[in-house]
Amino acid sequence: MLVFVILAVALIASAIGVVSAKNPVHSVVALLANFAALAVLYLTLSGEFLAMIQIIVYSGAILILFVFVIALLGAGTSVGDLGPNRLGKVLTPTVIVGALALVVLGYALLHAQNPSGGGMLGAATVLPGLANQIPAVTITPGTEGAFGSIADFGRALFTTYLLPFELTAFVLLIAVIGVVVLAGGGAPERRKAAEREPIAKPERRMEPTR
Amino acid sequence: MIPLQMSVDPNLYVALSAVMFFIGVLGVVLRRNPLITLMSIELMWNAANLSFMAYSRAWLNNAGHIFTFLVITVAAAEAAIGLAIVVILFRPHQQSNVDDVVLLKG
Numbered sequence: 001m002l003v004f005v006i007l008a009v010a011l012i013a014s015a016i017g018v019v020s021a022k023n024p025v026h027s028v029v030a031l032l033a034n035f036a037a038l039a040v041l042y043l044t045l046s047g048e049f050l051a052m053i054q055i056i057v058y059s060g061a062i063l064i065l066f067v068f069v070i071a072l073l074g075a076g077t078s079v080g081d082l083g084p085n086r087l088g089k090v091l092t093p094t095v096i097v098g099a100l101a102l103v104v105l106g107y108a109l110l111h112a113q114n115p116s117g118g119g120m121l122g123a124a125t126v127l128p129g130l131a132n133q134i135p136a137v138t139i140t141p142g143t144e145g146a147f148g149s150i151a152d153f154g155r156a157l158f159t160t161y162l163l164p165f166e167l168t169a170f171v172l173l174i175a176v177i178g179v180v181v182l183a184g185g186g187a188p189e190r191r192k193a194a195e196r197e198p199i200a201k202p203e204r205r206m207e208p209t210r
Numbered sequence: 211m212i213p214l215q216m217s218v219d220p221n222l223y224v225a226l227s228a229v230m231f232f233i234g235v236l237g238v239v240l241r242r243n244p245l246i247t248l249m250s251i252e253l254m255w256n257a258a259n260l261s262f263m264a265y266s267r268a269w270l271n272n273a274g275h276i277f278t279f280l281v282i283t284v285a286a287a288e289a290a291i292g293l294a295i296v297v298i299l300f301r302p303h304q305q306s307n308v309d310d311v312v313l314l315k316g
Contacts, residue, residue, distance in 0.1 A: 004218045008226050015230050015253055019237035024245045031249050038256055045223070045267040050278050054259075057282050062252065062289045069293045070245060073300055090239050098235070109224075148267075153275055161276045168283045175287030182294040 003044060010037040024070050028063055035059050046148040223264030231257035242309060244296045248289065255285040 014037065017030030035058045042051040146152065157165055230253060237250025259278045266274025299311055 001218055004222065008222075011226065012229055012233070015233040018249050018253060019233055019241065019246070021246075024243060024249075027246050027249050031252065034253065035256070038260065041223070041260065042263055044218070045263045047263050047267070047275055047278070050263065050275055050282075053279065053282060057286060058252075058256075062286055065289055065293055066245065066249065069297055072297060073245075087240065094235075094239055105228075147270055147272065148275065152272055153279075156272050156276055157279070161273070164276070164280055168280050171284055171287050175290050178291045179294045182291070182298055 004041075007037050007041050007044070010034075011041070025067075028066050028070065031066075032059055032063055035063070046146075048148050049150045049153045050148075220264045220268040224261045227257045227260040227264070230254075230260065244300065248292045248296070251292075252285060252289065255281055255288075 011034060014030045014034040018027045018034060021027040021030060035054060039051040039054040042048075042054060234250045234253035234257060237253065238247050241247055241250065259281055262274040262278045262281070264274075266272060266278075
């Protein structure tokens with residue numbers, strides 16, 4: 001329980017840091033802390049393989065992508081400002097959509113059903129104490145085929161969930177094509193137009209960013 | 211090896227995930243910096259993943275693990291495309307407000 005509280009505080013604090021940081025670089029650092037805390041939370045949920053995947057893919061690949069783009073756009077330029085206060089403009093649609101989402105979520109929680117047999121496990125039966133209904137299983141990490149281990153995960157991924165897995169490969173293919181089309185230089189005349197309008201003045205690049 | 215028992219109520223994990231999702235929504239709605247918007251979207255992906263993992267553990271059913279994995283993959287694809295769009299949008303004009311991008315407005 002103590003571990004959970006510490007991780008929850010770290011998670012929420014770093015999430016607020018991501019949203020409220022003035023400088024995008026600070027946001028990235030907060031997001032890194034967030035992902036690390038999340039990985040440890042996955043460990044407490046005995047998702048040992050996904051905790052590693054979280055660290056490797058999120059912190060290692062996606063965050064580095066963010067850092068690259070920040071470096072490309074030039075940290076310290078106008079990228080980091082908060083902009084005008086938009087709360088008044090977006091308040092009504094946000095409240096409507098939020099209420100709608102809350103209704104759907106509440107319905108789902110009230111009707112959640114344990115897929116692997118057993119009784120209802122939604123919030124309706126649960127709010128007094130879900131912990132009573134949790135199967136009292138002791139999971140020993142590292143044992144062969146335990147819940148959350150790579151063997152367990154891989155067997156499910158390549159048998160029951162083979163189709164979603166293959167669809168994911170397709171999604172990644174589309175992403176690669178999309179990125180090449182978007183950022184891969186484009187048609188020759190477009191490239192020429194880009195040369196006529198220089199991206200940034202050269203002397204600006206020389207300034208140290210503060 | 212320390213055996214892992216679920217001593218924390220899964221509802222707390224789901225509540226934590228809801229709070230994180232809400233912070234992500236706030237980031238998308240209130241911030242106009244495209245990079246921070248994308249990072250807030252990552253926060254929301256991860257909030258969804260957290261509740262997947264919590265229910266997966268509570269029910270001892272690894273479907274949640276599979277879908278967390280798939281969400282991570284899709285999030286990687288989304289980040290790649292989103293950042294490519296950010297780069298081509300904001301490199302030539304040095305602007306940083308999503309509301310200023312009105313190229314497709316009729």
